[in-house]
Amino acid sequence: MASSIYNTLQHNLTDLTSLIQHTSTKLLEDVRSINIQDLSALEILKYAALGWLGYNAAYLVLYVPLRFVYRAYIHPLSKVPGPKFTLISVHFTRMYFALSGKQGYYPFEVEKWHKKYGPIVRTSPDIVHINDIEVYNQIFKVATKYPKSGTLYQHPSTRHSLLDITDFHEAHLRRNALQPYFSKQAVRKLESLIQSKVSKLLNRFPEMEVIDLSRAFRCLACDVITTYSYEQCFEALEHPTFRPDWLQAFEAMMQSTVVFDLFPAPFKFFGWLFENFLSREQVRKISSNMAAILDFQDTCRQAAFRQKARWDAGDTEMVTIFKQLFQDDPKKGRPAATKAELGADALLTVSAGMDTTGHTLTLATFYLVKNPDIQKRLLDELKTVMKNPTDEVTNDALEHLPYLQACLKESLRFSHGVPGPLPRDVPTNGANILGYYLPPGTITSNSHYIYHTNPAIFPDPLKFNPDRWLAQDTREQEKYWMPFSRGARICIGMNLAWAELELTLARLIRRYDISFADGFREENLRWRALFVPVTDGQLTVTMKERED
Ligand code: HEM
DSSP: OHHHHHHHHHHHHHHHHHHHHHHHHHHHHHHHHSOGGGSOHHHHHHHHHHHHHHHHHHIIIIIHHHHHHIIIIISTTTTSOOOGGGGSOHHHHHHHHHHTTOTTOHHHHHHHHHHHHOSEEEEETTEEEEOOHHHHHHHTSTTOSOOBOTTTSOOGGGTTSGGGOOOHHHHHHHHHHHGGGGSHHHHHTTHHHHHHHHHHHHHHGGGOSSEEHHHHHHHHHHHHHHHHHHSOOOOGGGSTTSOOHHHHHHHHHHHHHHHHHHOHHHHHHHHHHHHHHSOHHHHHHHOHHHHHHHHHHHHHHHHHHHHHHHHHTTOOOOOOTTHHHHSOBTTTTBOOOOHHHHHHHHHHHHHHHHHHHHHHHHHHHHHHHHOHHHHHHHHHHHHTTOSSTTOOOOHHHHTTOHHHHHHHHHHHHHHOSSOSOOOEEOOTTOEEETTEEEOTTOEEEEOHHHHHTOTTTSSSTTSOOGGGGGSSOOHHHHHTOOTTOOGGGOOTTHHHHHHHHHHHHHHHHHHEEEEEOTTOOGGGGOEEEESEEEESSOOEEEEEEOOO
């Protein structure tokens, strides 16, 4: 039925198009009959302005309302419920969110829409949002038919990287080349590297009065991933206040997604212009943030390029996650990564590995300080494997501590990884979902935030409650818990992240008695979804060494 309406409409649209073509050809002929040499410059300007106004008036008065009617009542998705104003245009909806101060609060808004309209909501002319775990699992499975949607994964900073690849085969080959370095076995070999960075972090605290933990944790994750990725530790943990320039640049890069969302084309154009035609000093004069972002990108890319140059010169003894990308793999049919791809992945792994891990550690510490009884239970458990406050401990030992594991799971439930919308394209032959036919060209979106706070699965969902993970049967909760996503595009750094989370949280809580700093407010950690969760402020604390 839906497809027959669609076909009829396509025919009508074809007729309409030829009518418009015919009328505009006629108009053009009339305009050509005017002898332009007879007109003064002022008259030419007047005609141009009138033409422009006429075009916009026709667009607003005729085309936009007609298109709205089509989208709302005739389009194949017209039966899918949802707020009608989002059908005016994608740009209009984005502007609405920006002007009403809701930009980045999209997951919260969509959550309300699901309550009103049900498990499937049309959130744009061609986009539906889903809140149904069986459908999520169908979209996010290993042999999925739903590729990443190219229309929404295209921030210039991740162009050419693994994150942006939409083609299944290409993504599979790129992931295959990186994955061996992130297996559980490979990560176990990194334990001494992680331990050394955690020691460095913990040893810095006594010299500091107030500690910005949000940034300190990001510095830790950054030093681990840069050392592992390209043997060049960024030494972020050396910075006196854990605020190196490039971290501020990274924060600016995340904020820039707000502008990118609203004005993608000018954003890309200026990015390209700044990068290719202006000296860094000129860019710095225009925007110090933009210059710092470009500096950070260059540092990551150059580090990988230096290793590639060594590799090409025959010096293959190095620690890097890019080794397989340096060369082609004829058996699998994978060519060596281009310079653009290598540079993009060099930036991606640092960005992806630093912010998510830092955010999760921040939330874990926040909830433990806020809930002293939970912290006390964790501390008692940690004492069983760490006799003294400054003792080191292995991942193997920590893996067997149920309360620590429960605290980490609960922290990841709050941190969401990527909260949403996680857009995926409907397969080329369409899909039937929750009783609706979705034609090809439709984009599905899902929100980890909405699954992680489903009150039917996680009662009192905004309460930090590690005990929920210690229940007899947690299968249903596990089903709704996906901070690393699932399936073919699951987080590649999951094992590394888990190892860092365990070692850092265990050693921090065992060694320090932590309090919120004066002036810290819970609202600092209120977040917006700018691809990853970005908080309004930082977690600031003071610390005292424990005596026993
Ligand atoms: C607590 C820490 C982490 C969380 C919660 C997390 C979460 C996620 C999620 C949800 C995705 C899927 C994004 C999407 O489909 O759009 C993802 C992808 C990815 N993550 Fe992580 N991540 C974490 C740490 C790391 C680390 C340490 C690395 C280190 C390299 C990493 C590298 C990546 C990469 C490369 C991708 C893209 C994979 C692809 O597109 O195929 N992540 N991560």
